[in-house]
Amino acid sequence: MKYIFLLLFVFIPALQAHAAEGTPWEAPFPDMNVPMTAEGEVLTAPLCFRVINDAPYMLMGSLYTNYYTDKERRKARHTSNFRLEPGQSQPYCSYGPFYEGQKLDLVLRSLVPLFSCRTAVHSDIHLKGEILESGGTRSWATCHD
Numbered sequence: 001m002k003y004i005f006l007l008l009f010v011f012i013p014a015l016q017a018h019a020a021e022g023t024p025w026e027a028p029f030p031d032m033n034v035p036m037t038a039e040g041e042v043l044t045a046p047l048c049f050r051v052i053n054d055a056p057y058m059l060m061g062s063l064y065t066n067y068y069t070d071k072e073r074r075k076a077r078h079t080s081n082f083r084l085e086p087g088q089s090q091p092y093c094s095y096g097p098f099y100e101g102q103k104l105d106l107v108l109r110s111l112v113p114l115f116s117c118r119t120a121v122h123s124d125i126h127l128k129g130e131i132l133e134s135g136g137t138r139s140w141a142t143c144h145d
Contacts, residue, residue, distance in 0.1 A: 038066065038067075038068040038069075038096065038097030039066050039067045039068065039097060040065070040066030040067075040096055040097035040098045040099050040100070041096050041097060041098045041100075041102065042095055042096040042097045042098075043095050043096055043098075044095075045095075046093035046094055046095050047093065047094055047095075047098075047102060047121050047122070048091065048092065048093040049091075049092055049093075049121045049122070049123060049124055049125060050089045050090065050091050050092070050124045050125070051063070051082055051084065051089065051090050051092060051124070051125045051127065052084075052088075052089040052124055052125070052126050052127065053084035053085065053086055053087065053088050053089070053127045054087075054126050054127060054128055054129075055086060055127055055128055055129025055130075055137075055139060056086050056129065056130075056131060057086060057129060057131070057137060058083065058084065058085050058086065059083075059084055059108055059127050059129065059139060060081070060082065060083045060084075060108070060109055060110065061081070061082055061106060061107050061108040061109055061127070062079055062080065062081045062082070062106075062107050062109070063079070063080045063082070063092065063094075063104050063105070063106055064077050064078070064079050064104060064105040064106075064107070065077045065078040065079075065094060065096055065097050065098065065104055065105075066096065066097040066098055066099050067097070068097050077097075078094070080092060084127065089124075092121075094121065098121075099118055101120055101145070102120055102121060102122065103118045103119055103120050103121070104118070104119065104121055105117075105118050106118075106119050106125065106141055106143065108127065108139050108140070108141060114139050115139055115140050115141060117141060117143035118143070119141070119143035119144050120144040120145060121144075122144065123144060125141055125142065125143070125144070126141065126142045127139070127140075127141050128140050128141065128142065
């Protein structure tokens, strides 16, 4: 019985060393939330901007980065949700990963998506809207190239 424990004591570390050989090296980032295996550009300093609600009513939405692969090898992306009252603004900063041209996906929604675009974040994003004569609303954003 004591030989079985001795055998396991020698065998398990050998398996762990073999498993570590196939592990890719990951470089450290200034913010550990920034992934190494990103599909888009990742910056060492964040890009900062504001989302401003210019509509005469409350707007909700989300900002999405490009995809990355996390430590468990799952495909994911960073998401930030917002709910802005008329005239309210919210500052954001992102390291990415960005889509080409340092862009993020923007989606305005209620229960369903109302508007979406891929916008550069080099300046503020203004949310727009109007109340229609029919009683509904039309919402959009100024998206940058």
